Amino acid sequence: MKEKIIEALKAKLNRRVWESWFSTFDVKDIQDNVVVFQVGNLFIKDWLEKKYGQLIAKTLREVFDKPVEYRIEYTSIQQDIDDNDEPVVKKRPLILTPLNPILTFENFVVGPNNMFAYSACLEVAKNPGKYNPLFLYGGVGLGKTHLIQAIGHYLFKYQPDLRVIYLTSERFLNELVDSIKKGKVQEFREKFRTKIDVLLLDDIQFLTGKMGIQMELFHTFNDLYNAGKQIVICSDRDPSDLNGFQDRLISRFQMGVVAKLEKPDEETSFKIARKMVEIEGGQLDEEVLRLVARYFSDNLRRLRGSIVKLLMHQQITGEQVNCETAKQLLDINPVGRNLNLSDKLIYALCEEFSVSPQELLGNSRRKDIIIARQIGIYVAKNVLGLSLRQVAELFNKSHPTVSHAIEKVKELLESQNQEIKSKVEKISKMISVKAYGQ
Ligand code: ADP
Numbered sequence: 142m143k144e145k146i147i148e149a150l151k152a153k154l155n156r157r158v159w160e161s162w163f164s165t166f167d168v169k170d171i172q173d174n175v176v177v178f179q180v181g182n183l184f185i186k187d188w189l190e191k192k193y194g195q196l197i198a199k200t201l202r203e204v205f206d207k208p209v210e211y212r213i214e215y216t217s218i219q220q221d222i223d224d225n226d227e228p229v230v231k232k233r234p235l236i237l238t239p240l241n242p243i244l245t246f247e248n249f250v251v252g253p254n255n256m257f258a259y260s261a262c263l264e265v266a267k268n269p270g271k272y273n274p275l276f277l278y279g280g281v282g283l284g285k286t287h288l289i290q291a292i293g294h295y296l297f298k299y300q301p302d303l304r305v306i307y308l309t310s311e312r313f314l315n316e317l318v319d320s321i322k323k324g325k326v327q328e329f330r331e332k333f334r335t336k337i338d339v340l341l342l343d344d345i346q347f348l349t350g351k352m353g354i355q356m357e358l359f360h361t362f363n364d365l366y367n368a369g370k371q372i373v374i375c376s377d378r379d380p381s382d383l384n385g386f387q388d389r390l391i392s393r394f395q396m397g398v399v400a401k402l403e404k405p406d407e408e409t410s411f412k413i414a415r416k417m418v419e420i421e422g423g424q425l426d427e428e429v430l431r432l433v434a435r436y437f438s439d440n441l442r443r444l445r446g447s448i449v450k451l452l453m454h455q456q457i458t459g460e461q462v463n464c465e466t467a468k469q470l471l472d473i474n475p476v477g478r479n480l481n482l483s484d485k486l487i488y489a490l491c492e493e494f495s496v497s498p499q500e501l502l503g504n505s506r507r508k509d510i511i512i513a514r515q516i517g518i519y520v521a522k523n524v525l526g527l528s529l530r531q532v533a534e535l536f537n538k539s540h541p542t543v544s545h546a547i548e549k550v551k552e553l554l555e556s557q558n559q560e561i562k563s564k565v566e567k568i569s570k571m572i573s574v575k576a577y578g579q
């Protein structure tokens with residue numbers, strides 16, 4: 142009877158599903174009206190109950206010709222079903238590009254900018270296949286690789302029998318090219334389409350315009366997806382902005398959960414900076430941390446680079462880095478250095494108003510940014526003596542916007558607005574003093 146049940150189930154599933162999910166599945170016992178199955182992995186038990194519960198019930202009904210209950214038990218069985226000389230842990234993790242040990246969930250600081258992406262990744266790590274595929278995107282240095290690798294670490298730790306692959310798209314392409322050269326495309330396909338449980342594919346934008354590999358990915362994707370295998374993809378842009386990608390691939394990327402990573406706010410970048418220092422095992426002044434966190438929040442890779450540089454400096458000189466030294470070492474806010482006056486103006490505004498150059502020169506309508514911008518425009522025109530055209534170019538704004546800003550600040554000054562007056566004076570002073578702050 143046991144064989145009969147297994148055979149009947151096997152007949153209902155395709156080989157790949159069977160091998161992936163039912164390889165440790167067996168009938169343990171048949172009691173009165175209950176069939177007890179056993180599997181060798183808790184996660185697989187949950188998965189089978191969720192995904193194949195109905196199919197199992199239906200099969201049993203057919204085999205016994207009446208409704209029969211069943212239960213799946215989890216027993217950590219040794220690999221007695223192993224028919225060749227493979228290692229005891231049958232499903233060894235496959236890692237193509239080794240994971241960076243730092244990039245774990247524990248080391249990831251959660252803030253409003255990444256909360257959704259973080260939760261989605263954690264959920265996927267806990268329940269692979271639940272959100273399929275998971276598509277992560279965001280600008281350079283915002284934490285995509287960190288999160289996708291964190292999924293890998295988590296799975297290796299908690300579900301070591303799942304076969305997980307992390308690799309960049311470039312590596313994926315190279316593997317394919319290699320296999321073609323060696324006449325082993327079939328092996329490549331088998332490996333990616335049938336031998337893995339979780340595919341973590343980083344930097345998908347690298348495949349832009351490369352149609353051959355996209356076709357390969359398309360089939361890999363379909364096979365894995367149909368077998369319920371988790372796929373996670375990282376990209377520097379939204380799926381719909383992936384020009385040079387086949388539409389059918391794009392629509393597959395959008396099929397599951399799409400999560401965006403945004404630039405962190407000031408407080409979150411500060412916490413990230415603090416975490417980075419902690420990981421490096423060093424110590425930096427809080428003020429210095431705030432300074433670098435603010436300047437490099439656009440790209441956390443640069444933030445990390447800066448922190449490492451400052452820590453190294455401290456180690457070599459044996460002296461605690463202060464804000465002034467940090468600015469010099471990192472070339473931030475180089476007011477008074479070899480910059481032209483307009484650049485000095487931008488840096489002075491950023492310093493005084495605690496905004497980033499991107500914000501200042503962008504289109505944000507945040508009140509503090511607008512004020513900084515208007516004062517900057519006024520100073521550029523009336524203190525630096527730039528032409529309207531030059532000011533418009535410097536601030537990346539239209540003529541009318543620039544004229545309006547100048548009028549606005551002029552009015553405020555005429556009405557004796559002390560705050561604006563002192564800001565204008567301070568900024569003017571900052572750009573004409575040799576080295577501000579010394
Ligand atoms: P991306 O892949 O998006 O270009 P990375 O994942 O490589 O970015 O992140 C750049 C750096 O910033 C890495 O050192 C990473 O550990 C760090 N990082 C990014 N986001 C966070 C975060 N929320 N908490 C801690 N470190 C982070």
Ligand code: MG
Pocket residue numbers: 285286287343344
């Ligand atoms: Mg990356």
